[in-house]
Amino acid sequence: MGLLTKLLTFPISVPAAGMKGLFVKIYETVEGQYYNAEAVRAQMVALGDQLDAGEISEEEFEELEEQLLDRLDEIAAYEQEKLGGGS
Numbered sequence: 155m156g157l158l159t160k161l162l163t164f165p166i167s168v169p170a171a172g173m174k175g176l177f178v179k180i181y182e183t184v185e186g187q188y189y190n191a192e193a194v195r196a197q198m199v200a201l202g203d204q205l206d207a208g209e210i211s212e213e214e215f216e217e218l219e220e221q222l223l224d225r226l227d228e229i230a231a232y233e234q235e236k237l238g239g240g241s
Contacts (some may be wrong), residue, residue, distance in 0.1 A: 191229045198222050 198219065205215040
């Protein structure tokens with residue numbers, strides 16, 4: 155019975171497995187981009203350049219810098235959890 159079931163469900167199970175693999179790959183890509191500390195640091199440098207050029211005010215700089223620092227804290231916590239195995 156197992157072989158017959160596999161044969162009958164083959165047209166559905168193969169595309170479903172492929173879609174699952176695709177979704178896993180998309181998730182891993184998005185996760186890698188979101189938790190990229192170097193990208194956040196680059197944003198901080200660009201933010202400092204904007205302040206120096208007079209494109210943003212000191213208040214805007216401080217608010218945006220705080221958000222970026224929070225992201226770095228979130229990334230550090232994520233990396234720690236990942237290294238610790240989620241415990």
